[in-house]
Amino acid sequence: MSRNAVAAPGTLGRRTPNRLASALTATTVYCALLAAWELYGRAEYRPGGVLPPPSQILGVLWNGRAGYWSNTLTTVGEAAAGFTGGVALAVVLALVMDRLPLIGDGVYRLSLMIYSIPVVALAPALVAWLGLGFTSKAAVALLAAFFPVLVNLTGALRSTDRRVRELGEVLNTGWVGSLRFLRLPYALPAFTASLKIAAPAAFIAAMIAEWVGADQGLGLALLYAMFGYQMPELWAALVLSSAVTGLLAAAFGWIARIATPWHASIDAGSERR
Amino acid sequence: SDGSSGGKSADGMLSINNQLGWLKLTQFGGFYAAETKGYYKAEKISTSFTAGGPNILAWQQVTSGKAFTGDDDNTNVLVAMAKGQPLVIYGAIFQTSPFAIISKKDDPIESIEDFAGRTIAVTEASRQQFESLVKKAGVKKVSFIPAGTDPTQLTTGQASGYSGYATSQAVALKRQGVDVHVLYLEDLGVPSYGNVLITTRDHLEKRHDDLVRFLRATIKGHEYMNANPDEIGRLVATKWNTSGLKSGEEAATARFQKDLITSPKGVLQVDPVKMQKIIDELVDVGTISKKLQAADVVDTSVLEAAYDGRTSLLT
Amino acid sequence: MKMQTPFRPSAAPSHGGTAGPADDGGSSGRTDAVPAGERRGRFLSGMRGPATSAAVLAVALAVWEIGVRVTGTPSYALPAPSEIATTADWGAVSEAVKSTVLAVLGGFVAGNGAGFALALLISASPILASVLYPLALTLRAIPVVALAPFITLAFGRGAMLTIVVAALIVFFPTLVNVLLGLRSVEREALELMHVLNCRPVTVYRRVRLPAAMPSFFDAMRIAAPAAVLGVMTAEWIIGGQGLGKLVITAALALETTTMWAAILASSVVAGLLFSLVTLAERLLLPWAGRR
């Protein structure tokens, strides 16, 4: 039973009816929380306070919708570019590590070290090399996205079921063939999981990168709100960034489900068995 | 390269990239006024402005050639120059730095003595300065904590004083209904400039005339802003910066900062004598170790050429 | 059915088919254990991690040194390693390392613990999942720096805060990976536990948790540098004694070499923690077949 072991949908848990119940529970809980927050906000919130009522936050969002929309798009664009690049880089590195274990190991560790450098520290060098535009934001997002993918993918590639690898040898698939037909499919669940980690990471990284200096973006809106001490605006930016990552997570959960229908691991919470 | 930072473009316009020392806020409304009012165009300059931010050293963009000119915090620039960066200061936006200790009106900090027994949130960069001030004044039991990016520390009572920008943060707090008292660094006897205009020594020598044209238009812009704060504040929030600023806030800031920007000799002035005091102070505190000479740091020839003996260019 | 030539010309007796165990060095697709000295092999490969780290670090430093010299990169943007080595304030760096390491360990443990616990809750009950998962996502969706005001309100500004911030950065990868692991269980193994009439707790303890371990170790590999990042970020937001603070103050004072010394130190801390995780995995999960 490797990590890639397979559990097909059976009837073991018999949990299907719970899906509706859990959706209802979640809705109820969050509605209740929101209501409480709204009540508290209305009663207690004074300008300068920390918790403005949700209705006010929504108002801010609605009134500034055009600006928020374009700011969000900017950041999403940066994050998407970084994410794509990061995933591509990670996949390439993982393959290199797989092919040339010794060099690969070194590259792995170097990646680790680069990943552990905070954006704050990297900023001057990044700005010096890539300027203050789109590229430097995308680069920061890339750095944040690539490492989780690299770790998960190498982990999964390293632990493909022994029997499957033997099958590949007998079929004389060669390295490429064994990746294509056997090992990458086996690594797919771990890979999609890493995308779920990398996507929000890239988005947040892009936001932080905008703090280094930018003209547009959700991170900048957040910074203005913080710097200008405007709590409703701060919350509005936070709501937006949560919404984006929420959508990203949902999207990647969905992709995982589509891509690995044979695998038991499906999105959070709902064990379809 | 010169192409992006300041050079001739095909249509005969001089293109200049200006690196702002902070986000695109109303404190740079003067540049924007010059842009919208066509003062740069009149000088045959086409400009681009790059926003700065908390983690970027604006002067670095200038020395690296990414920007032809720019502005940055005075202390930062002096530190860089003490380290041998080939910079020169040719003007200053704020005649008095808006950097201040902000406190609540009902629990105000009005002098260095009021620090006693309080918790004050100060930025990393200014900490030494405040520590030395407190020490000199013999004030006891002050606890300094690092200041966050936002003034929650003040509103939630974690600190009695918060070091920040009077132009933006104090104004924001006031408009939120938090009544605040502002104690400028200058009020504590520390001379200061806010956001000095810089370029490289090389540019100053070789492209003096370009600088003069740029500065002339910029002076006009600042004068226009001081005359029409509401208009510029609104424009900043709606046209220049689309990241969720509010017209009202920015207009208030523009009105508020007027006093800090004007001086008897006109806007954007910088005085070597005052600069020398600032340098001495910083050496004293230990922020910079090398004894700089104001004459090597500041160059007033661009200002003089731009004003050409006047104190205002618009009126 | 298609016919194939029944007999191929039999190849000449060849140059002795020596397929010795020589090429069995665990590098490529070989799967079986090297019989004699496998333990020694495991020990060696355990040592290989730090050794490669050192080697790679050396090479990277060399490339860096040469790169800086050749391109003439100004030292305020990126100083050469030799310059860092000679002019950095190593005393300050080593002081900072001490306090950072503690916080990193704290954040690492707390973040992984929180992620693990959350994954357990989420996987155990769809209802809890539907409530907790959005919450986790939201927490993840907010840049920690933006949360700073709320965190400082809740936890003050002590060491606790540093740990909380690091944990916030660490927990999400752990959550996702452990969830993956908890579900990567063979159907028959679950059926077996079902027939044995195990309570869910027992199923978790005996089957799901062990099955989740490889993924969990992957999560900890991600967490090692993430914890360092978290602590540095926290120190950036709130100050403190550690490397993050040193990076900022050095940057402000334009002590670029000291700043880079601090960054290098943080990378080394991350690398060591990472190697520790790898070593632990080798020792604790011999069955997982990681090479």
Added chain:
Amino acid sequence: MRAAGSDPGPALAVAGTAAAAESGNSGVVRTEGVGKRFDVGGRPFTALEGIDLTIREGSFCTLIGPSGCGKSTLLRILADVVQPTTGTVEVFGRTPAQARQAAEFGFVFQDPVLLPWRTALANVELPLQVAGVPKDERRKQARDLLRLVGLEGFEKALPAKLSGGMARRVAIARALILRPRLLFLDEPFNGLDEIRRRQMNDELQRIWLETGTTAILVTHNVSEAVFLSDQVFVLGRGPGRIIAELEIDLPRPRTAQTMLLPEFTAYEQRLTDLLTEVYGGIDP
């Protein structure tokens, strides 16, 4: 077509003696002193020792022996999936690695290792896909083979939806589709009912006769071993080694009729005796 043998009596030869030496040069698979040591539960464990065997080109050869005696390991060594600790192996006059790389191997593993994301059909197709055969072509062949193993109608089923025996038959189809020059079969018909097993035996013999493949089978079924083989190697345990070699000389193609011959029963009896002997030696 193979020549039908005429000598009816069971020819028993102890390993490494005349019979093996006789067929010496024509051996398509030859091992010399092959041994394999594993680390089991922290102790070194000798799974195989001093295996000398020679398998003739185009012959059908069977390994039989108690569970855990090293049959699968030996098969894996011959197929270059596992490296021996000692000794040399030669396949088609080359190293096993070279032979494998010439893509001449088919292998039915003891577990039917199906890829869970591929349908039954796609699993059978796999070897052809790896070899780059065009889609239509390989699909057609795979369909035919699935029909052959009695799985018509289950082409689109994922492995998780197949019964144990069905999965096994998919694995057999997958090994046969390549028409390999050398076919390894590790207890391929385990878990099939007797009738299906017979049928598969017939089919296997037919394919083998048609293609001239050399086949090496592991089985625990004595009657199957006699029915299919030209040569049977009996392995003993502790450590695994070849105890005896039996030449089965029965006319081809063998049919249900063949199984009624007294020679057939004699071979069966001989093999059973040998196995009992092997057991006697180690499990007193």
Added chain:
Amino acid sequence: MRAAGSDPGPALAVAGTAAAAESGNSGVVRTEGVGKRFDVGGRPFTALEGIDLTIREGSFCTLIGPSGCGKSTLLRILADVVQPTTGTVEVFGRTPAQARQAAEFGFVFQDPVLLPWRTALANVELPLQVAGVPKDERRKQARDLLRLVGLEGFEKALPAKLSGGMARRVAIARALILRPRLLFLDEPFNGLDEIRRRQMNDELQRIWLETGTTAILVTHNVSEAVFLSDQVFVLGRGPGRIIAELEIDLPRPRTAQTMLLPEFTAYEQRLTDLLTEVYGGIDP
């Protein structure tokens, strides 16, 4: 001890007729109209239909039938691992779930599902550990059982290091350690050599006689079915249903001698005929 039967002739009864009704009330496992539909490759597929069976307390009962006919599915339904689509199941007069919750089941799956992180010994211990038996006690029992299945010396080996047959024997030991009231065996002796299989048959009979367990076995081995069973259900396919029921009336304990009895061979022949019939019906 079981009563040894006296009537030597094979008693054949078509499913759902006299024989089943006769033992009516004493049935420890009873199903009525049980059916199971799956979704296979996008189409609904009826694996089982109208299964009515009654298994007497303490009896040894066998399911036999072609591969893919639904034997494993039926076993899973009885053990409350899978829910039937139609029909009712009663075990010990309760629902299968209740019976299972009384911890009275042992199950050998068709694949030996060993937990890869546990040694052979720890895998065998698992059911006792889950039941909260103290360490020393369960370790001792597990050791004994491992010895019984011929795996002495492999206590510390991880499953990945075991041969196919060895893994299977660990799985058998694991099912037996609980001495369950109801024992499900899904082709447990697949992949064991004949001699080991015989030996395991003997052991299984001994344990069954000792403990009074009710056992339900799936096998493809006719001789094994006759040797072990009181009742044999022959399943047909398309969809899976009970075609015939055979009562095996041979004295207990059965030994190698029993297998030489003409009745034994008669039973074997009868069963083989039935299976051939089943096949004839579906695979023309």
